[in-house]
Amino acid sequence: MTNKIPQCRIVMIINDLLIGGAERVFVSQANALVSRGHQVSLVVLNKNQVDVDLKNELNDQVRFEQIWLLSVWNFREFRALIALLREVRPTVIYSTLDQANLVSKICKIIFPNCRIVIRESGMADRKSFKVKVFDLVFNFFVNKIIAVSPGVAESLITYQPFHKGKIEVIQNGVFIPQLTAECGNSLVKILHVGSMNNENKNQRFLIDIIALLLERYPAAQVELDLVGTGKLSQELVKYTELRGVSNHVKFLGKCLPRELDRVYRDSNIFVFASYSEGSPNAVLEAMSYGLPVVSTDVLSLRSVIVNEQNGYLTIAGGQDEFLSKLYQLVINERLRHELGHNARQTVIQGHSLGVVITKIENILCS
16 A cells, blocks of 8 residues: 655745746646645746746646746845745745756755755756856755756766765656547658757757758658747748758747647657757657657667667767658658557656656655
């Protein structure tokens, strides 16, 4: 017989609430936790960076607060946070992203009986030297460190080995949709979901792949759909024109979860080419919809994608191998269905939101 998890008062802290992977994960976790009877407050540290549509995805029972705490030395706003915490009297503070994680650690000094759990969503090589020093010192105030993939855990241990015992791997979880029979369509839709704020998602590589595919196989009926926005959006549009593939690449912009549902259902293949990732939620979402994945070999995906069983991992930057695997899926509908079915089973068995939330509950409320 399993022990019943006690209800607890959870304050979740995050840097901002823009449309991004960590933000979407935190919103889904807040909704799941409050649906299980916990008292949940979500605090955003940058009140000027809140996407209204994403905020509206929050369950009405989640208390939402936004302050202006971009630096722990902003004593006025820090006092406002402390006042909020004294009102809520949390049993646990749960945070994600570097600034929010630092704030939650400092709160332990003021609330010594409060449990502190931080979520590390990215590889440690993206952290500055200063942030790593802060981690070394302030992680002594942390009860648990959730790493979103084995790769992230390994990268954290390299510079803070004496905190190894606090690190636990809990990969992201996604909602498992109900699927209907796929309608036949000669056009093969290839999907990518990711921010366009910097070059990390490597959309140019994907545009190059489409250009190369059409150059080698001009009869191929394919379309690359890019979901996401950011300061590089217009540059990427111009790049498709430069490569001569404007008629084969669509920019779908920002999509909310309900809109993404339709996009995933309309797609046939998911592609991914990031340089560095913690645990790409979009890949898990795509797999939950039965999409086979072609990705560059990102360390965090090695525990999710099994080559030639539920997708393909290719050498980073290797256009020929990536193109070869993608083209196999484009021309072979049976193979798409086989790998897509296996991809969905992978997520159902180990990455469903319900399974992941239970693991997080055990850490937050034990």
